Amino acid sequence: MSHVTSLFLYISLGTVEVLAYPSLKAVDTLTAHTAGCYCIAIDPLGRYFAVGSADSLVSLWDISEMLCVRTFTKLEWPVRTISFNHTGEYIASASEDLFIDISNVETGRSVHQIPCRAAMNSVEWNPKFNLLAYAGDDKNKYQADEGVFRIFGFDSA
Known part of the structure; x- marks a missing residue:
């Protein structure tokens, strides 16, 4: 029995290209945003994938239906990075x-909302706990040319 797995790719025209893996044959092209797509993440339960874009929106897509079910609108600048926590919540x-x-x-x-002093380049949840690592362009007081890495503990209770 063969098993086909999808591979999601994003391109700069606001679309998400869905390819079958391992053949890399095009399965679908989704019009996701009005501007370039910069980042993509799949929730750990395999229900959704999210796309961050230069239009400052994050779109949430149902994987089984390939439909956008929600958008997140809190950011005002191009979305650089997104990440689901370990439960997908x-x-x-x-x-x-x-x-x-x-x-x-x-x-x-x-x-x-976690306050930051500069643009963020990367966010990533711990695979088992509500700990969020993030790194950005802000400078520490000892090395003016390097960004800073931080960890935030988030209690969902």
């Missing part, structure tokens, strides 16, 4: 805004 997104937004995936509501 929360999504973190960041940009040049001076905060990282953490939203509930099912409701779309922002549940927390």
Whole structure:
């Protein structure tokens, strides 16, 4: 029995290209955004994937239907990075805004914002706990040419 797995690619025209793996044959092209897509993440339960774009939106897509079910609108600058937490309950997104937004995936509501002093380049949840690592362009007081890496503990209770 053969098993086909999808591979998601994003391109700069606001679309997401869905390819079959390992053949890499085109399966679908989704019009996801009005501007370039910069990042993509798949939730750990395999229900959704999210796309961050230069239009400052994060779109949430149902994998089984290939339909956009929600957008996250808290950021005002191009979305640089997104990540789902280990349960798929929360999504973190960041940009040049001076905060990282953490939203509930099912409701779309922002549940927390982490203040930042500069643009963020990367957010990533721990695979087992609600710990979010993030790194950006802000400088530490000892090495003016290097960015800073931080970890935020998020209690969902």
